Amino acid sequence: MKVRVxxxxxxxxxxxxxxxxxxxxxxxxxxxxxxxxxxxxxxxxVDGSVTDEALDQMAKQLLANMVIENYRIERVA
Amino acid sequence: xxxxxxxxxxxxxxxxxxxxxxxIDEICGGTIHRVWHGDAVLPERLDLIALPGGFSYGDYLRSxxxxxxxxxxxxxxxxxxxxxxxxGVCNGFQVLAEAGLLPGALMRNxxxxxxxxxxxxxxxxxxxxxxxxxxxxxxxRIPVAHHDGNYFADEATLDRIEGEGRVAFRYAEPVNGSAxxxxxxxxxxxxxxxxxxxxxxxxxxxxxxxxxxxxxxxxARGLVGA
Numbered sequence: 001m002k003v004r005v006x007x008x009x010x011x012x013x014x015x016x017x018x019x020x021x022x023x024x025x026x027x028x029x030x031x032x033x034x035x036x037x038x039x040x041x042x043x044x045x046v047d048g049s050v051t052d053e054a055l056d057q058m059a060k061q062l063l064a065n066m067v068i069e070n071y072r073i074e075r076v077a
Numbered sequence: 078x079x080x081x082x083x084x085x086x087x088x089x090x091x092x093x094x095x096x097x098x099x100x101i102d103e104i105c106g107g108t109i110h111r112v113w114h115g116d117a118v119l120p121e122r123l124d125l126i127a128l129p130g131g132f133s134y135g136d137y138l139r140s141x142x143x144x145x146x147x148x149x150x151x152x153x154x155x156x157x158x159x160x161x162x163x164x165g166v167c168n169g170f171q172v173l174a175e176a177g178l179l180p181g182a183l184m185r186n187x188x189x190x191x192x193x194x195x196x197x198x199x200x201x202x203x204x205x206x207x208x209x210x211x212x213x214x215x216x217x218r219i220p221v222a223h224h225d226g227n228y229f230a231d232e233a234t235l236d237r238i239e240g241e242g243r244v245a246f247r248y249a250e251p252v253n254g255s256a257x258x259x260x261x262x263x264x265x266x267x268x269x270x271x272x273x274x275x276x277x278x279x280x281x282x283x284x285x286x287x288x289x290x291x292x293x294x295x296x297a298r299g300l301v302g303a
Contacts, residue, residue, distance in 0.1 A: 013229060016185045016254070062146060065139055065175065067182040068229055 002076040003046055003055060007064045008039035080301050081107030083125040086153070088114040088144045093130035093167065093277065100277035101127065104290055105297035117148040124300040125162045126153055128169030130222070130275060140183060140225040141171030150176050162206055162296060163269045167223055170261075170271030179262050179271045180238060181230030186223070187254020193222040195285065197249035198260055198274060202242050205263055206299045207270040210291030216249055217288035219274035226273040228255035228262070238262060245270055 009015050015037050022036035042063055044055075055073050064071040083101045087094045098109050110120045114133075119126070134143035144150065150172070157163055157178055165173040173179045186192055195218050200211040211217065230238070235256055238244060246261035253273070261272030276289030 013184075014187065014227075014254070016187050016189050016227070020189050062138070062142065065142070065182055067174075067180075068184060 001046055001048070003044040003050075004074045004076055005042040005044065005055070005059055005063050006039060006072045006074070007042065007059075007069050008071075009037060010068060010070055013068050079106030079297065081105045081125070081297050082110075082120070082123050083107065083127060084110045084112045084120055084123050085127045085129060086112050086114060086149055087129070088131065088133035088147065088168075088172075090133045090135055091129050091131035091168065093275065096275075097127045097129040097166065097277045100280050100289070100293055101125070103280060104293035107297075107301070112149060114144065114147040114149045117152060119149070119152045119156060123156065123161050125164060125296055126156060128153075128163065128165040128172050129277075130167030130169060133168055133172065136225070139171075139175065141168060141173075141175040144168075144172045145175035145177075154178065157264070157266075157269055160266070160268055162300060164207065164292075164296070165269070165271040166275055166277065167221075167226075167273055170273055171225060173269060173271040178269050179264055180234050181228055181256075181259075181262065183223075183225050183273070184227040184229050185225050186227050186252075191222075191224045192226070192253055193220075195220045196252050196260075196274065198246045199249045201244045201247050202263065204242065205245060205267050205270065206296055207263075207292055208245050208295065209299060210295035218279070218286050219276055219288055220278050220285075221252060221274045223253070223273055226253040226255065228253075228259045228273075230256060235259075241265070243267075246272055246274070 017038040018036040059071040085098045171183045200215045243263040248258040276292045279289035
């Protein structure tokens with residue numbers, strides 16, 4: 001089974017990379033984009049023994065830095 | 078011969094470990110152990126553990142994130158609890174923050190660019206083991222070389238560490254977007270210092286200055302009266 005962990009910066013945390021990407025998008029001539037936030041997608045291949053609680057702990061202890069980031073876990077069939 | 082006993086940790090990708098060992102050797106003297114990140118046990122009776130600069134684990138995931146979970150860091154956390162002094166410089170600071178030994182996080186520099194130059198710092202706290210060799214508000218010059226030095230903590234945490242005198246150094250010029258220009262932070266007990274600038278690169282005039290010497294000298298004096 002595949003699990004996707006989406007890691008994103010918390011609201012209010014400045015995102016210099018997102019800002020640079022935004023700048024580059026505008027540089028390409030695209031209009032109408034008001035903000036860009038960059039995050040990270042981590043895919044795990046797990047077997048049936050891995051509980052939601054274990055996934056939650058993986059995210060908390062390593063995949064996300066809880067000082068600056070939030071995470072969302074999605075089980076993909 | 079000084080009784081000072083230090084350990085310098087090397088992670089895969091550390092590149093300032095030798096400079097750190099040389100600085101400790103020249104200024105503090107004593108015995109210096111070079112410790113590999115996979116070692117779960119530290120040498121006995123250490124006065125100082127130094128986490129050097131570099132790009133541990135290629136900065137994978139987040140700078141310092143993988144190193145903070147390496148076997149040696151469990152021993153470092155335990156040593157901090159016993160009161161052993163720990164100095165983390167640059168990547169070492171990132172590792173300490175990722176390990177939860179210091180508050181906050183080091184994010185990508187606000188200007189996106191890697192910053193590699195000498196910067197002016199203001200010494201904020203002169204009461205700590207690490208900073209007792211400086212005068213309050215003294216300006217010193219120490220080089221920085223980092224991509225992720227943009228210090229972040231929420232406002233409540235910033236207020237708390239400022240109120241407790243735990244900001245050791247502040248940038249005296251714009252460098253990387255750090256909250257309140259914080260360049261170095263102490264833990265609550267005062268035995269852990271993390272800082273982005275490299276004091277070990279400023280220990281003799283041939284390096285352009287020796288403002289970093291006082292930090293190492295204060296640690297040796299404070300711990301073994303050397």
